[in-house]
Amino acid sequence: MLSKKTKYGLKALAFLASQPDKKPVQISEIAEKENISQKFLESILLSLRKTGFLGSKKGKGGGYYLLKTPEEISMTDVMRVLEGPIAMVPCVSLNFYETCDDCPDENTCSVHKLMLQVRDSALEVYRSNTLKDIIS
Template sequence: MISQKAKYALRALVALTKIPAGESLMISEISRGQSIPKKFLEQILLELKRAGIVMSRRGRLGGYVLLRAPEQVTFGEVLRLIDGPIAPLPCLSKIAYRRCVDCAEESSCEIRHVFARVTIATREVLDRTTLADAVVANDVLV
């Protein structure tokens, strides 16, 4: 399950994906439009800014914009940034591998084998789905 923080981050990024090129959204606009608490959103956008996903502009036309094209930002990248590893078991993690302390042998662990399939399928969807894909998919469903 993803955290509320990750869900808010994705919703904020989708909102930024939907604005016309050259425009920006102020924190208050994103907060109101996506029902995200403003203080929490500020922290999230700061993390996304440090990661090079968004940037902020000052001035009358200020606000936040995507720094990278929506086709270049995947759900998997954002989830790892906000929540950490996607894998349900530490022995399956790409970025935070740890051997399970209660496991005698990974190669014969039935639980690991089942969750490895889950992890592979999850990564495949999250690492191939971009912000642009999410907006297009939503437009098709409407």
């Protein structure tokens, strides 16, 4: 299941990408238009800023804005930051790899074999979509 954090983060990014100009948008505006708890959104935008997706401007007329153009923002990167691993099990994760305690051999593990394919297919979707692609 997709976490609300990811869902809201994606919606916020899409909202910013849909702005006619590059002026900063206030948290309160995004929260209201996208039906998101303002405080929760605050923490999400903060993490998107710390990971280089967003810039922010303080003071009157401040807010958040995209640091890159929508077509430069890959869903792979966004998903990894918001949702974490793309793989459904750590033993097939590229960026968050861990061995399974219970599994004696990955190469003969059925779960491993199936989840490897699922990961690859998800990655292909994320790689072929930028923020631009998912805004209408």
